[in-house]
Amino acid sequence: MSIQDTNVSETIDFTKFADLSPFELKDKLIEVAQSVPDRILLDAGRGNPNFLATLPRKAFLRLGDFALEESERSYSYLNQGFGGIPDGVGVVERFDTFAKDNQGKEGVEFLQKAISYAKDRLGIDKQVFLNEFVNAFLACNYPVPSRMLTNIEKVVKQYIGEEMYGDLPMSTDFDLFATEGGTASMTYTFATMAHNGLLKKGDKVALITPIFTPYLEIPELAEYELEIVEIRLDETTWQLPQSEIEKLADPEIKLLCVVNPANPASVKFSDDTLNRLTDFVNTQRKDLFIITDDVYGTFADNFVSLFAKLPYNTLCVYSFSKYFGATGWRLGTIGIHHENVFDDAMRALPEAHQLQLDNRYKTLTPDPRSIKFIDRIVADSRAVALNHTAGLALPQQVQMALFSLNCLMDLEDNYKASCKRIIRERYVTLYKNMGVEVEENIDRVDYYTLLELDTLGGKLYGDAFVQWFKESGKGKDFLFRLAYKTGVILLPGKGFDVVHPSVRVSLANLTHHEYELIGRETRSVLDDYFAEFQAEIA
Structure with a gap:
């Protein structure tokens, strides 16, 4: 396929997309990418991570098991499936029994530690803490206080x-x-x-x-x-x-x-x-x-x-x-x-x-x-x-608290270290596969990265190419050509009010291997532009 074949900019009226949010423009780019049959879509446009914290979610489910047992105590003489609002009396002792009966189940030990942490570090009475969590999971009352449970x-x-x-x-x-x-x-x-x-x-x-x-x-x-x-x-x-x-x-x-x-x-x-x-x-x-x-x-x-x-x-x-x-x-x-x-x-x-x-x-x-x-x-x-x-919603507040406890009780910051490592390794992989040296910056976070096309072009091909790229308005069709030729979806920096021609890559939502591919495909499209530049000045 020649460069001319891959240049879809001639068939797309970009002016009608000028006022679109970058997140709406992304849908248009996906349409372009999917116009090629059997295309593998690599959508690094949106920042939804493909990693998540599992332990506090397991704790949420185990809390649910215990909360339902607490509820069923109130009307145990009635038909199965009927419960009441727990009053919290004796809840700590019953939870201790529950924990022993479910020893080894992931999430149960987390809850035990959470109760201990709340008492030791925050001064929250164990019965009060457990009762609030149990009733919040059951969601059997309105939020009181409405701003947030105490x-x-x-x-x-x-x-x-x-x-x-x-x-x-x-x-x-x-x-x-x-x-x-x-x-x-x-x-x-x-x-x-x-x-x-x-x-x-x-x-x-x-x-x-x-x-x-x-x-x-x-x-x-x-x-x-x-x-x-x-x-x-x-x-x-x-x-x-x-x-x-x-x-x-x-x-x-x-x-x-x-x-x-x-x-x-x-x-x-x-x-x-x-x-x-x-x-x-x-x-x-x-x-x-x-x-x-x-x-x-x-x-x-x-x-x-x-x-x-x-x-x-x-x-x-x-x-x-x-x-x-x-x-x-x-x-x-x-x-x-x-x-x-x-x-x-x-x-x-x-x-x-x-x-x-x-x-x-x-x-x-x-x-x-x-x-x-x-x-x-x-x-x-x-x-x-x-x-x-x-x-x-109270179950949402419970999960929020469990997420918080997941980090508060992680004294060695193992979860934080894993989160940082996964996105930073992807950052290095992306740039390495574009053939660009990674520069150190202690303030860089790497959840996203902004590919500044003029700076990147200058490093790869020189200042004359950058001037041609700007004067020819190639920045505006880069995303469409990238989507059409490679199936890679990125967001325009302009939508975030970036001055220089640029695109945002999310480093959170694809696999390590896919960032290798994005790096290579991005370089391939930039190489196509460079070939155009050389042909024009020849």
């Missing part, structure tokens, strides 16, 4: 603290709201900021770009109509230049949105970037709202979140989806410290606005102004009127 929140707070604070002194002086994944956390937070006057139409929101596409799209929605100010990462180092940080001096910028480690670049803030940004906010923008999305932080070495560095200003969004292979569980949290800029800004609103908010939340309490910002997020998630039915 002891499950203690467990998850400890996990978030240990993962987000790095070597800094850890605090658990924050509240959590369990949500249906990180995406729900984002959605709820923007909505409540708008409902409470913390964001108004026409306000400026700063985004550290390139960034996860929804952060680019949400502010422009009709219900928000926010003006975006880009705080651009240096696309060589993927760190923040001081000149970009200083854009935040504009008092009209109300909110800063951060994804750290970055998506699509998959590089965390360096200590220097963190310190400079922290110093700037503390000295010049103490009133700034910050949302940090730290879903990839657990894959980084020595990760420290803005949630730890700037606790007063920062709301943390965390999702369990990637690290535990649990995108289908829809598990996320919103974290806000007890002393925070969100609550203080609400208290400082003009009286007329306060009266409007009193009216909005008056059905919840005689003193609506006492409702914290995070609890307003909970209420707004159910249109206030249905606040009494708010909250993440």
Whole structure:
């Protein structure tokens, strides 16, 4: 097949895809790839991992066995299949018997250790802990408190603290709201900021770009109509230049949105970037709202979140989806410290606005102004009127707690080491099979990698090729040619607001061997472009 045969760009009108999210464009690329019969599809477009944590899932199932036994005790004289709500009396002794009877079953020992850990490290009474877990698994009550079950929140707070604070002194002086994944956390937070006057139409929101596409799209929605100010990462180092940080001096910028480690670049803030940004906010923008999305932080070495560095200003969004292979569980949290800029800004609103908010939340309490910002997020998630039915499903909260305990009790960090190793080996394999030397970077995380086509082309073929590649607009049809010729699906960097022609490769969702193939096939397509270049200049 000749180069001309493989160049599908002549038959595709790219302009009609200009406004598509990269995740929607991916479906078009798959159509192109599948137009070739008997094609093996290598979809490295989406970041759903192909690895997952099994032990906390086994513990979930064993807890279910015990919970059902507890339920059946209540109405044992009735027909089989009928149970009641356990009262927790004697639950610890019965669990000890259950554990002995099921000795050797994976997951049972995990639960025993979890009960011990909760008592020793978190001060949670064993009976209270077990009873909360049993009833939550059975899901026989509404979530109470609706924001998050009391002891499950203690467990998850400890996990978030240990993962987000790095070597800094850890605090658990924050509240959590369990949500249906990180995406729900984002959605709820923007909505409540708008409902409470913390964001108004026409306000400026700063985004550290390139960034996860929804952060680019949400502010422009009709219900928000926010003006975006880009705080651009240096696309060589993927760190923040001081000149970009200083854009935040504009008092009209109300909110800063951060994804750290970055998506699509998959590089965390360096200590220097963190310190400079922290110093700037503390000295010049103490009133700034910050949302940090730290879903990839657990894959980084020595990760420290803005949630730890700037606790007063920062709301943390965390999702369990990637690290535990649990995108289908829809598990996320919103974290806000007890002393925070969100609550203080609400208290400082003009009286007329306060009266409007009193009216909005008056059905919840005689003193609506006492409702914290995070609890307003909970209420707004159910249109206030249905606040009494708010909250993440209780079995989901149980699995979230078990995931947290999986890491809290892993004193040697074996699970973390395995997660890091699997994606980092894939990174090396991909680049090695493209014929590109891997450069060391202590801040690189490797959940994704961004192939900057001009930089890559320069390393492989020289600067003259890069200039031709740009001037010929080859970057826009690279993904389609790659999909058509090889069946490899990647996402465009442009969709994440990357300036240079680039594509994002997820290193989480395929096998080691498949990343070998992607590396070779990507190099093959680049070689085709180079052959075109040589033919034109000959």
